[in-house]
Amino acid sequence: MFNDDTDIEDExxxxxxxxxxxxxxxxxxxxxxxxxxxxxxxYEIETTKSGYSRSTIIRTLNYMVNTKKIIRLNSKExxxxxxxxxxxxxxYLFTPESFNLKNHIDNVLKLLKVGDEIDKQMALKELNRYxxxxxxxxxxxxxxxxxxxxxxxDLTTKFLVTLKNYIINKGKExxxxxxxxxxxxxxxxxxxxxxxxxxxxxxxAICLLCHYKDExxxxxxxxDANSKINFQKAEEDYDPSSxxxxxxxxxxxxxxxxxxxxxxxxxxxxxxxxxxxxxxMKCLEMLDTTRKIEGHRQNIDIENSDKEVIF
Numbered sequence: 001m002f003n004d005d006t007d008i009e010d011e012x013x014x015x016x017x018x019x020x021x022x023x024x025x026x027x028x029x030x031x032x033x034x035x036x037x038x039x040x041x042x043y044e045i046e047t048t049k050s051g052y053s054r055s056t057i058i059r060t061l062n063y064m065v066n067t068k069k070i071i072r073l074n075s076k077e078x079x080x081x082x083x084x085x086x087x088x089x090x091x092y093l094f095t096p097e098s099f100n101l102k103n104h105i106d107n108v109l110k111l112l113k114v115g116d117e118i119d120k121q122m123a124l125k126e127l128n129r130y131x132x133x134x135x136x137x138x139x140x141x142x143x144x145x146x147x148x149x150x151x152x153x154d155l156t157t158k159f160l161v162t163l164k165n166y167i168i169n170k171g172k173e174x175x176x177x178x179x180x181x182x183x184x185x186x187x188x189x190x191x192x193x194x195x196x197x198x199x200x201x202x203x204x205a206i207c208l209l210c211h212y213k214d215e216x217x218x219x220x221x222x223x224d225a226n227s228k229i230n231f232q233k234a235e236e237d238y239d240p241s242s243x244x245x246x247x248x249x250x251x252x253x254x255x256x257x258x259x260x261x262x263x264x265x266x267x268x269x270x271x272x273x274x275x276x277x278x279x280x281m282k283c284l285e286m287l288d289t290t291r292k293i294e295g296h297r298q299n300i301d302i303e304n305s306d307k308e309v310i311f
Contacts, residue, residue, distance in 0.1 A: 008052070008060050009069070013095060016070060020098045020134055024072070024091045028057050061093070071099050098134075105134055112143045117152055124158050138175035141166060145174050148183045153197040156187065160204040168211055177212070184209050185216045192223065194233040203237050210242035217246055221276060222257050231272040238276050240283040247280035 011031055016022060035052035064070045071094045078092055111123040124147075127134075136144070144163055150156045163180070166172045174180050184205045191201040209217050217238075224234045247254065254273055261270035 008057065009064060012060065012064065012070070012093075016093055016095045016098065020101070021092050021094050024061065024093055027061075027093060028054060031057055068096070070095055101130065101134055105130065109140055109143055112147050117150065117155065120147055120150065121152075121155055121158075124155070124162065128162065135170070136166060136172070138173065141172065141174040142176050142179065145176065145180045145183055148187060153191065153201050156191075157197075157200045157204060160187075160201065160208070164204055164208055167208065181209070181212060181214055181216070184214075188216070188220055188223075192227060192229070194224075194229055194237060199233065206237045207239070207242070210239060210246075213246055215246060215250065217243055218250055218253050221254065221273060225257055225261060225266075225269045225273050231268055235272060235275055238279075240276075240279040243276070244280040244283040247277055248284055251277075 008031070011034070012027065015027055015030060032052060032054060061070070061072075065072045072091055073094070074091050075088045105127065108123045108126050111119040115123060127136075141163065144159050147159050148156060150159065163174070167174075187201060187205045188209075191198040191205070193199060194202060206217065206220065209220075221238070224231070254277055258270050258273040258277070261267075261273065
């Protein structure tokens with residue numbers, strides 16, 4: 001991306017704008033890595049190209065701090081501005097605009113805590129507007145979790161999608177994981193129908209519970225099986241790759257549910273449970289693709305059916 005003709009200040013500003021804030025040592029390491037060269041002699045030696053040594057980068061950073069092109073804070077100062085820190089000895093770098101953006105974001109986040117439904121909707125829209133320039137820390141993600149109690153299904157879905165993006169795609173989680181799991185369980189109590197707006201909320205909530213391997217998923221499958229819902233649509237919410245481990249580690253719970261449903265003559269509901277169990281076992285390669293029936297070898301296309309036959 002950067003060649004040796006790139007001004008070192010431009011390179012520093014590029015990374016600080018991209019990541020909002022960076023540890024000083026992290027930034028130095030990235031820039032140094034960008035400008036390595038191999039010198040061939042008796043041995044191959046990898047060294048930094050002229051003009052990009054550690055001492056040169058540090059001098060440039062000091063100059064940019066002194067001329068107010070960038071801002072440098074130590075861990076103690078960082079905490080005073082509400083940032084989370086994990087290294088008490090580290091210093092952190094910002095561009096002035098990124099630092100000012102933090103104040104704006106903090107004010108917007110307050111609306112998630114004390115605002116009405118419209119405030120929360122506008123706050124989330126504003127936060128998503130800056131998703132490339134600003135990343136929530138764990139305590140700020142907790143505020144999103146607290147907002148999951150919204151009575152508006154569209155707004156609840158938007159909060160859930162934002163949390164899913166951070167947790168699954170960015171690997172960043174709320175500080176209070178138990179509060180998140182409890183909120184997801186309550187959401188499924190409220191939004192049980194797999195169709196319409198309720199279905200959108202339910203789908204993301206199930207996805208997150210599956211991500212955490214939470215056994216509330218078993219409760220939800222049992223609840224679905226005993227509800228008057230569209231079983232085919234409900235089945236689509238359970239991704240086998242996400243729930244397989246939970247399902248196969250708890251065989252008795254769903255077997256007993258399936259057995260009881262058959263006794264009650266609820267064949268479609270029993271098939272719903274059976275399908276989920278079968279797909280999960282297939283995902284973990286616990287099912288044969290062929291079975292021996294009445295002395296003959298019968299091929300069963302599990303790929304197409306994904307259904308366990310209930311005899």
